[in-house]
Structure formats: structure tokens, C-alpha cells
Amino acid sequence: MAKPRRSRRTLTTLIVLILVSVTIISIDESGRTRGVTSGVKSVANDVFSPLRNGMNDVLRPIGDFFAGAVHYGAVVQEDHNLQRQVGQLRQQANERPYMQRQLRQLLALEHLPFLGSVPTVMAETQAQGSSNFASTIEIDKGRAEGVTLGLPVVGSGGLIGQVVAASHHTATVRLITDGQSKVGVSFGSPANQATVDGQGPNDPMNAEFIAPATPIRKGQVMYTNGLAGGEYPAGIPVAYVTSFKTLTGASQMTVSVRPMANLDELTYVDVVQWQPTP
Amino acid sequence: MTPRGVARTVLVVLVVLVVQSTVGLDIVIGGAHPDLMLLLPIAAGLALGPEDGAVMGFVAGLAADLILPTPLGLSALVGCLVGFGVGYSTRSVAAGIWWFNSSVALAASAAAVMLYAVLGAVLGQEQFLDVNLVAVVGVVATFNALLAPLAVRVVGWALRPSGEDSRAAIAGSRW
Numbered sequence: 001m002a003k004p005r006r007s008r009r010t011l012t013t014l015i016v017l018i019l020v021s022v023t024i025i026s027i028d029e030s031g032r033t034r035g036v037t038s039g040v041k042s043v044a045n046d047v048f049s050p051l052r053n054g055m056n057d058v059l060r061p062i063g064d065f066f067a068g069a070v071h072y073g074a075v076v077q078e079d080h081n082l083q084r085q086v087g088q089l090r091q092q093a094n095e096r097p098y099m100q101r102q103l104r105q106l107l108a109l110e111h112l113p114f115l116g117s118v119p120t121v122m123a124e125t126q127a128q129g130s131s132n133f134a135s136t137i138e139i140d141k142g143r144a145e146g147v148t149l150g151l152p153v154v155g156s157g158g159l160i161g162q163v164v165a166a167s168h169h170t171a172t173v174r175l176i177t178d179g180q181s182k183v184g185v186s187f188g189s190p191a192n193q194a195t196v197d198g199q200g201p202n203d204p205m206n207a208e209f210i211a212p213a214t215p216i217r218k219g220q221v222m223y224t225n226g227l228a229g230g231e232y233p234a235g236i237p238v239a240y241v242t243s244f245k246t247l248t249g250a251s252q253m254t255v256s257v258r259p260m261a262n263l264d265e266l267t268y269v270d271v272v273q274w275q276p277t278p
Numbered sequence: 279m280t281p282r283g284v285a286r287t288v289l290v291v292l293v294v295l296v297v298q299s300t301v302g303l304d305i306v307i308g309g310a311h312p313d314l315m316l317l318l319p320i321a322a323g324l325a326l327g328p329e330d331g332a333v334m335g336f337v338a339g340l341a342a343d344l345i346l347p348t349p350l351g352l353s354a355l356v357g358c359l360v361g362f363g364v365g366y367s368t369r370s371v372a373a374g375i376w377w378f379n380s381s382v383a384l385a386a387s388a389a390a391v392m393l394y395a396v397l398g399a400v401l402g403q404e405q406f407l408d409v410n411l412v413a414v415v416g417v418v419a420t421f422n423a424l425l426a427p428l429a430v431r432v433v434g435w436a437l438r439p440s441g442e443d444s445r446a447a448i449a450g451s452r453w
Binding site: 009010013014017018020021022023024025027028029037040041044045048051052055056059062064066070127128129130131132133134136164165172174178179180198199200201202203 | 292295296297299300301303304305306307309310311313327328329332333335336339340343344345346347348349350351352354355358359362391394395398401402403404405406408409410414418
């Protein structure tokens with residue numbers, strides 16, 4: 001008799017766990033109660049982040065070892081690239097005035113022109129791609145430093161994404177390559193409007209709603225359009241065109257674009273403290 | 279479960295969560311990284327059966343959900359289903375073959391990743407089906423298969439009632 005009773009208990013446990021999980025998902029998905037789950041996640045991140053950061057310092061070398069072993073070919077290639085760069089730099093070292101001029105240009109670039117006078121918060125990336133199903137990064141600034149939900153994040157040459165979760169001292173940024181990301185852009189003169197859709201990590205993005213015969217060229221840069229009600233200020237470089245075609249009978253062009261920002265090199269990013277005008 | 283068992287379980291979940299969010303994220307192959315949290319319910323199901331597998335899956339999944347940008351509760355749901363499924367389907371198997379745990383982990387991980395993607399899409403996260411599922415399934419399943427023998431031992435130690443023989447001993451003897 002003990003065996004059927006145990007089976008019943010096991011089944012009951014499973015049903016209870018499924019019901020609790022579904023309830024939590026419902027609460028998280030519902031717009032009215034989402035604040036509750038966001039709050040819980042925020043607290044969990046506040047507790048977990050210091051632990052992760054501490055352990056990161058200890059465990060990172062192990063991860064780097066495995067990453068280096070797995071990507072041995074890429075490491076060798078990078079080594080070759082670095083050696084080539086060293087050679088170039090040696091040559092440039094003899095051209096001091098030229099280098100000084102370049103330095104001045106780099107310093108000017110530090111204040112990225114597209115940010116204008118909007119204040120920014122510099123943040124360091126703590127983790128990249130914490131889920132296989134979402135393109136996100138974790139940064140080391142949160143609500144305490146003025147990083148709140150919805151703020152645009154730039155760096156490495158263009159728009160990176162948007163803050164989708166903020167705890168006390170950390171925040172999650174959804175990258176523009178994420179499947180849920182949509183950015184309103186403009187390009188060309190006169191300005192044409194489009195929407196750049198993320199298609200998932202490592203996949204090229206699509207520019208949607210471009211009418212057939214719209215003048216467009218390979219390499220053309222698309223900027224945030226800053227339309228009223230939009231989620232980004234105008235003029236941030238978002239992506240450049242890699243290919244385009246118009247299929248017969250299609251109501252819009254098929255345009256593939258790549259991010260302007262190098263999303264593989266996001267050690268430091270800037271959170272733009274810009275709120276959309278209602 | 280005794281207080282010592284609860285403490286051990288919390289410790290194991292926390293350690294694996296930290297390893298996953300540090301070393302685990304550094305290992306990227308084909309755009310995908312391992313999912314060690316998924317290994318916990320599989321190991322619990324193998325070591326102690328469907329009930330412990332389901333409970334471990336719920337706890338580990340919920341812990342992962344709390345720090346992931348994906349819907350809260352989704353990993354917990356997939357975890358408890360996978361833990362239960364593994365425990366139920368292997369409950370009467372006591373084969374002394376060394377690759378048994380790894381084979382189960384390989385199949386269960388692949389199934390869990392696909393279940394996660396499909397459930398996510400059903401919940402409105404259609405982009406879950408846009409990711410390179412072949413790479414994610416391959417990486418997650420391979421790493422979990424490699425680590426399964428160790429995970430079964432560790433989880434068996436955490437969940438096993440003190441002074442009582444469990445399936446962990448049997449499972450451990452498989453390799």
C-alpha cells in the first residue's frame with residue numbers, strides 16, 4: 001500500500017509545483033502585477049550581484065582558460081592581429097605630431113556627438129548574455145546612480161540597447177539584437193523612416209517598413225529618428241545596411257542591417273539619462 | 279527534509295548559480311553557453327526519483343529566473359517537469375552501465391531546452407524560437423552530459439536523507 005500512496009504524493013507535489021509556477025508566470029506577465037515580480041527580481045539581483053562579482057574575480061581565470069581552449073583558433077588569429085597592430089604602432093611612434101593630432105581627435109570622440117548635452121552615466125559590463133534566449137548585458141550601475149527603466153544605452157560607436165530592469169546597484173540592458181527590440185530609425189535625405197528589428201543574438205537585424213524603390217545604399221547608416229513618443233533621442237547611430245532587395249510584388253523592401261556598435265566589445269557603456277517627451 | 283538537507287540544497291543551488299553566472303557565461307560556443315542550472319533537476323531525478331527531481335527543478339529554476347531577464351517562473355516550470363520526467367522514466371532502471379547518467383542528461387537537456395523555447399513562445403516570447411536552437415541544444419546537452427556523473431553525486435549528497443541508502447548510491451555506482 002505504501003507504493004501507491006507515495007506515487008500519489010509525488011503526483012500531488014508535481015501538480016502543486018506546476019500550479020505555483022504557472023501562477024508566478026501569470027503574475028509576471030500581467031501588466032498590473034508586474035511591479036511585484038520586478039521588485040522581487042530587483043532585490044534578488046541586489047543580493048546576488050556582490051556574490052557574483054566576488055566569485056568572478058576568483059573564477060574568471062577558469063572561464064577564460066576554457067574559453068581560450070574552445071576558441072583556440074580565434075585566439076591565435078587575435079594574436080596575429082595584435083602583432084600586426086604592434087608593427088603599425090611602432091611605425092606610428094615615429095610620427096609624433098601625427099599621433100598627437102590623432103589623440104586630440106580621440107578626445108573629441110569621447111564626447112560622442114550624438115549625445116549632445118544629455119547627461120550620461122558610465123557603467124561597466126558585469127555579465128553578457130546571461131540567457132541563451134535573450135540578448136542582454138548586466139551593468140554595474142542601478143537606480144542609486146540614476147539608471148532607470150527605459151533609458152537608452154550607447155557605446156562602442158552607436159546605440160547598444162535599452163535598460164529593461166534596474167535594481168539598486170545593477171541593471172539589465174536589452175541589446176538591439178534581441179528578438180524583442182524595435183528601434184525607430186531614419187536614413188537618407190530627405191529622411192526615410194523605418195524600424196530596425198532584432199532577430200536574436202548573432203543574427204543580422206532587419207529594417208522594416210521601407211517602401212520599394214526607396215533610395216538606399218550598402219553601408220548607409222540609420223539613426224534613431226526621435227519621433228514624438230519614441231523611446232530614443234534623435235541622431236544616435238543604430239545600424240548600417242549590409243544588403244537590400246525588393247521581392248516581386250512585395251509591399252516593402254527586404255533590408256538587412258548590422259549594429260553600428262561592436263556588441264562583442266562592451267566593457268564600458270554609457271547610459272543616456274534621457275526620458276521621452278509624452 | 280532535514281534542516282541540514284535544506285542547507286545543503288540551498289548551498290548546492292547557490293554554488294551552481296554562481297558558477298553558471300561566471301564561468302558558465304564565459305564559455306560561448308556558436309553563440310550559446312552551457313546551462314548548469316538545468317543539470318540540477320536532472321541529477322536529482324536520477325539520484326533520488328521523480329519527487330525530488332521536481333522539487334529541485336522548481337527551486338533551481340526559480341533561483342535562475344530571479345536573475346535572468348526572461349519570464350519569472352518559466353525555468354521553474356520547465357525544471358520541475360524535467361526533474362519529474364527524468365526521475366519517473368528512470369525510476370526502475372538500475373543498469374550498471376557507466377554512460378547511463380550522461381545519456382539521460384543529454385536527452386533530458388535537449389528536451390528541456392526545446393520545451394523552454396516552446397513554452398516561452400506560447401507565453402508571448404516568440405523570439406525564443408528565433409535563436410539558434412541547434413547550437414543551444416548542442417552546447418547545453420553536451421556540457422550537461424559531461425558533468426552529469428559529478429552532478430548526480432553532488433545532488434545525491436545534498437538531498438539524501440542522512441543514514442539512509444538512496445538511489446544516489448546506485449546511480450553513483452553506474453560510473
